[in-house]
Amino acid sequence: MKILIVEDEIGIANFLKQGLEEEGYDVLVANDGKTGYDLALSQKVNVILLDWILPQMTGIEVCKSIRKTDSKTPIIFLTAKDTVQETIEGLKAGANDYIKKPFSFDELVERIKIHFRNENENDEMSLGNIKIIKSKHQILVDNQEIAFTQREFELLGYLIKNKGKVCTRNQIIEDVWDIHFEYDTGVIDVFMNAIRKKLNLNKDEELIKTIRGVGYIANDLN
Amino acid sequence: MKILIVEDEIGIANFLKQGLEEEGYDVLVANDGKTGYDLALSQKVNVILLDWILPQMTGIEVCKSIRKTDSKTPIIFLTAKDTVQETIEGLKAGANDYIKKPFSFDELVERIKIHFRNENENDEMSLGNIKIIKSKHQILVDNQEIAFTQREFELLGYLIKNKGKVCTRNQIIEDVWDIHFEYDTGVIDVFMNAIRKKLNLNKDEELIKTIRGVGYIANDLN
DNA sequence: AATAAATAATGAAAATTCTAATAGTTGAAG
DNA sequence: CTTCAACTATTAGAATTTTCATTATTTATT
16 A cells, blocks of 8 residues: 655655554655656555645646546545635545645544555455455365356355355345446346355355345355 | 435425436435435435434434445435544445535535546447447438447447547556456457448548557547 | 568457346245 | 246357467668
8 A cells, every 4th residue: 555645844744654664655756746646647556635825736736647547546635725615626626635734644644544544444354164365266165276257256256355245136246346326137046056066055044145025145154 | 317305404405405406317216214215225316415413313323224235325425524534434434425514515516426426427429420329229320220249339339438548458458358367368359340330431541540559549530 | 563471450250258038945934 | 745837047149358470561771
């Protein structure tokens, strides 16, 4: 998890860098707007902390320029410009949050974490003797790898991520198939069948259960 | 775009409701925590504005309960509890933003818009004589519909959404194929070929160009 | 200008995904 | 306890997606 700090006051930059490194983040510092802009586009950065008043390019300019090519990376303004007008200008430039100096470091950390919540989704998850490793695209049953296709992998991953909760067919179509228009299909059942076959589960086993009229649920048996 | 307001002070709730409706949002109001929680789960809401002090369930309880089953819908605390401690508690409960009363209505609107940026992606887009309508899953060339498969549709849509910018093969695999693990493939080229055939474009036409060594770009010709 | 090396386009076969039809189950109503 | 209706599982075949090999094109080098 890499954070880019764009801040010209060395003292503040160092204070932030040290604090965030203690929190376990990789930190990159740029002391002027132009360098910040270049780093934002060239490095894979997860969050950008941006001052407003900077040499070379202002924070607003940096923010707008980044947004021209990258609409996703979260940008947090961190500035002494504290009027409502300025806050709105910063947000309109494409920022995701706007924190006024002086700020609480703990609150900053918490506001940074908001943007990591999704990326933090566990790379490794397990359900009974099944283990799933997203980054390697692997599924192990009793430490033995079993080949899963893309869709099978995603569907099983989704059920395990939500283990203990019922996943409705609608939720599955939305979240796994990413289909947001009206669509009537029986494809989920077909894939559940394929997954159960590969895992050697028959349909009355507790590990993955059918909830009649609703959907499916994965259960850790403790 | 539907906003749920969970607020027990009728005056504030009405003020917010009216203001947000003028901004063009659909607004739903709950006057106590329990009702708010029920509505949040039963209705398809895009953003939730949450007060802290509420009858039945506190905002914190509502927030935590929603997050148990719904980890996505943005929750914005809107409260008079203004200490750093409380802000952090609110954010840790799963909120996405924390605005202290009294607040500027304009700033609230701007902070709400942050969460709509992604969903606001244009339903209709065009490139030259090509028109794409996401909600209907349609592609029209000179007002004549042409059948596209799912992947073809998504890839062309991605290029048009980013028209004027080069899309690298890596970006395309990440954003269109949603593949985040190491993966070497030539599948993009195959689909570009299929798309060009359907659109009757040969490879040196300006509308969709190959950028050698990088990827592809869609260009509006003006 | 000729050649080689790298990259892209293309076609066809393989694999996956999806549809649609059939068989099997479940649970409610009588 | 049966019967029926609604839902789920399973299968096979159709459509889409992906891989892989071949051909074509571009760029750099001689």
